[in-house]
Amino acid sequence: MTRYIRHTAAFCALLLLALLVNAVRIQIVRAGAYDANPANRRHDLARYGQPRGDILVGGRAVTGSRDSGQRFRHERTYRDGPLYAPVTGFASQVYGTALLENAADGILSGTDPALSPLPLYDDLTRARDPGGHVVTTLDARAQRAAYAGLGGRRGAVAALEPSTGRILALVSSPSYDPGELSGTGPEVARAWARLNGAADRPMLNRAVRQTYPPGSTFKVVTAAAALDSGVVRDVDEPTRSPDPYRLPGSSARLTNEVVGCADASLRYAFQWSCNTVFAGLGVAVGVDAMRTTAAGFGFNDHGLGIPFRVSPSTFDTRVDAAQLALSSIGQYNTRATPLQMAMVAAAVANQGAVRAPHLVERTTTDDGDTVSATGRRTLHQAMNPATAVRLRELMTDVVEKGTGTNAAVPGATVGGKSGTAQHGLHNSGTPYAWFISWAQADDAMEPAVAVAVVVEDAAADRGDISGGGDAAPIARAVMEAVLDH
Incomplete structure (x- = not known):
């Protein structure tokens, strides 16, 4: 009898060992495969089983959660959804996440190990911490001023604090309400189809994901290259520029919209935006120096994130002399996001240094304890400080x-550059109206804000569209909002 008991005990022990081995195989060895299996809904159920953390602007939450009582219980809600959509993105049970909702998903959903004092314990118990919060750098009044200034027209605004790189406003128009994509009902699928099929593309983040020919606003970059390289040593000396300017190796002639550009000084050419002068300067500087200066401002950077991805702005370096001339006035293949052009203006305002633009001030736990904070970081020194002083003048x-008198702000020194960018087949498209600028209050030690505005469909006859007329008033409103704050 004793022998049978021993055999039974050994057999039970063997079964127990097999059970433990299988549990280890499932929980550890095969855990990744089971987690990634599309049929596994446990993660989704857990994700929406608790409220999501909030995104904050000026200490106020612009997101929230609603208990739907459905299987995926907590649905995302948005306050002033269209206003902040280019920042928040969306969090949808059906279509996933975008922009900050995606980049900070670990914090907001409560899955980031940094939220827990005992992350290993949470892993073992499958516990989930409450969602944390994301504190943005946005200035609510500047954001509203930019949104109101565009007034539903296609375009975008980006505003930065030059000394830190903090993003103060990021607006894309037309916009959409990300709350329409929350939930799992048929209305969500209808909203997704409508938004993605709309001709004006409201879900396109024009501020950071759309690139445009920057037109004459790029002349800031060309002027910096000319001054840094020594091609121009005195901004008041004649530049020996013909008017019209024959593109090198071509019979095409470049002209100007204003008079007085023949042999104009850099000061006059910059003030009145003489195409012929800057095309010639770009050729004189050469493609290598132009490429280096453009890269210093942030062009051709494919790794920029704020924290979500920013489309790279481009300056084509595989060009002949004629193409280089056009590239140097912001045409040909030169393309830039509004955020990139705000970085150009900010570099001038910040003694030539380009700070890393960022949208997140810090992340916190549900109780408000800081998890991480974004520090000031310099990306590049775009130009010599002495060159930045000249460009500020x-x-x-x-x-x-x-051309930028519409951007003047009482009680502040404002610098700007207007631009009208041609595009389309044979330049047949409605020109884009650009304006970039910076502002410093008269009683301040340094500029407080740099802005870039682009308007795609300026409401004027083609010949009357201009950055100074259509985009500068929007930039002025954003600068006033920041300075008043």
């Missing part, structure tokens, strides 16, 4: 007595 002249 030139940009100030544009606002005080040139």
Whole structure:
């Protein structure tokens, strides 16, 4: 009898060992495969089983959660959804996440190990911490001023704090309400189809995901290259520029919209935006120096994130002399996001240094304890500080007595550069109206804001569209909002 008991005990022990081995195989060895299996809904159920953390602007939550009582219980809600959609993105049970909702998903959903004092314990018990919060750098008044200024027209605004790279406003128009994509009902699928099929593409984040020919606003970059390389040593000396300018190796001639550009000084050419002068300067500087200067401002950077991805702005370096001339006035293949052009203006305002743009000030736990914070970081030194001083003078002249007078702000020094970018087959498209600028209050030690505005469908006759007329007032409103704050 004793022998049978021993055999039975050994057999039970063997079964127990097999059970433990199988549990280890499932829980550890095969855990990744089971987690990734599309049929496994446990993660989705857990994700929406608790409220999502919030995204904050100026200490106020612009997101929330609603208990739907359905299988995926907590649905995302948005306050002023269209206003902040280019920042928040969406969090949808059906279509996933985008923009900050995606980049900070670990914090917001409560899965980031940094939220827990005992992350290993949470892994073993499959516990989930409450969702944390994302504190943005946005200035609510600047965001509203930019959104109201565009007034539903296609375009975008980006505003930065030059000394830190903090993003103060990021607006894309037309916009959409991300709350329409929350939930699992048929209305969500209808909203998704409608938004993605709309001709004006409201879900396109024009501020960071759309690139445009920057037109004459790119002349800031060309002027910096000319000054840094020594091609121009005195901004008031004649540049020996013909008008019209024959593109090298071509019979095509480049002209100007204003008079007085023949042999104009850099100061006059910048103030009145002489195409012929800057095309010639770009050729004189050469493709290598132009490429280096453009890269210093952030062009051709494929790794920029704020934290979500930013489409790279491009300056084509495989060009002949004629193409280089056109590239140097922001045409040909030169393309830029509004955020990139805000970085150009910010570099001028910040002694030539380009700070890393960022949208997240810090992340916190549900209780408000800081999880991570974003520090000031320099991406590049775009130009010599002395060159930045000269460009600040030139940009100030544009606002005080040139094409940018509509951007003037009482009680502040404002520098700007307007631009009208041609595009389409044989330049047949409605020109894009650009304006980039920076502003410093008279009683302040340094500029507080740099802005870039692009308007795709300026409401004017083709010949009357201009950055100074259509985009500068929007930039002024954003700068006033920041300075008043």
